[in-house]
Amino acid sequence: MRTTAIVLAGGAASRFGGDKLAAELRGRPVLHHALLAVDGVADRTVVVVGPDDAVPAWPVGLRAEPVLARDPVAFQGPLAGIASGLAALADPVVASDLALVVAGDMPSLMPEVLRALVGVLAAEPGLAAAWLEAEPFAPLPLAIRPAAVAAPIREVLARERRALRALLDVVPGRALAASAWRALDPAGATLVDIDTREDLAGS
Numbered sequence: 001m002r003t004t005a006i007v008l009a010g011g012a013a014s015r016f017g018g019d020k021l022a023a024e025l026r027g028r029p030v031l032h033h034a035l036l037a038v039d040g041v042a043d044r045t046v047v048v049v050g051p052d053d054a055v056p057a058w059p060v061g062l063r064a065e066p067v068l069a070r071d072p073v074a075f076q077g078p079l080a081g082i083a084s085g086l087a088a089l090a091d092p093v094v095a096s097d098l099a100l101v102v103a104g105d106m107p108s109l110m111p112e113v114l115r116a117l118v119g120v121l122a123a124e125p126g127l128a129a130a131w132l133e134a135e136p137f138a139p140l141p142l143a144i145r146p147a148a149v150a151a152p153i154r155e156v157l158a159r160e161r162r163a164l165r166a167l168l169d170v171v172p173g174r175a176l177a178a179s180a181w182r183a184l185d186p187a188g189a190t191l192v193d194i195d196t197r198e199d200l201a202g203s
Helices: 030-039 080-089 111-123 145-159 164-168 197-202
Strands: 003-006 044-049 067-070 098-103 129-132 142-144 172-177
Touching: 003 030, 003 080, 003 111, 030 044, 030 098, 030 111, 030 129, 044 080, 067 080, 080 098, 080 129, 080 145, 098 111, 111 142, 111 172, 129 164, 142 145
Parallel strands: 003 044, 003 098, 044 067, 129 172
Antiparallel strands: 098 142, 129 142
16 A cells, blocks of 8 residues: 655744754754654655745655645645645555554654554555544644545535544544554653643754
């Protein structure tokens, strides 16, 4: 099965107070960490940015240059970003059976965990989505079946609901048990994201 990664990189970063995805962490921009992590899991990568955002610099060493997708309207939330990413999958170069959605501000994604998450959908054709069991609930990373979620996403957005949880409430899905994914990532690093400069300093 072909898998495309959708990296959401169009947020406002209001709590950070600047371009957090370009901020340096462990010798490279925050965004590069996410791109390198999904590059080892997905066949291709789509990066979703805002309508007026500059094209990001890509890290050296990627297997293929990411495809750039743009949100038609800025700051509409992650569900709208996924819709923009799915629209890019109409291109046969990145068309896929499964998609792995992550945020560009998640610098500690563990490829082994991402593979296990995608594997939930690969093993269970009736599921449309899979996420990691966590407390509190963490909607990303998220594995989705594009053909099964495209229409529900449009319907949810039409009702002006923008949270990822709104999608998961209406499509068949399940969580990958914490006991399974934490065996691969005992520290839970995969769920770390950068919201503030304090987060950056502590990562």
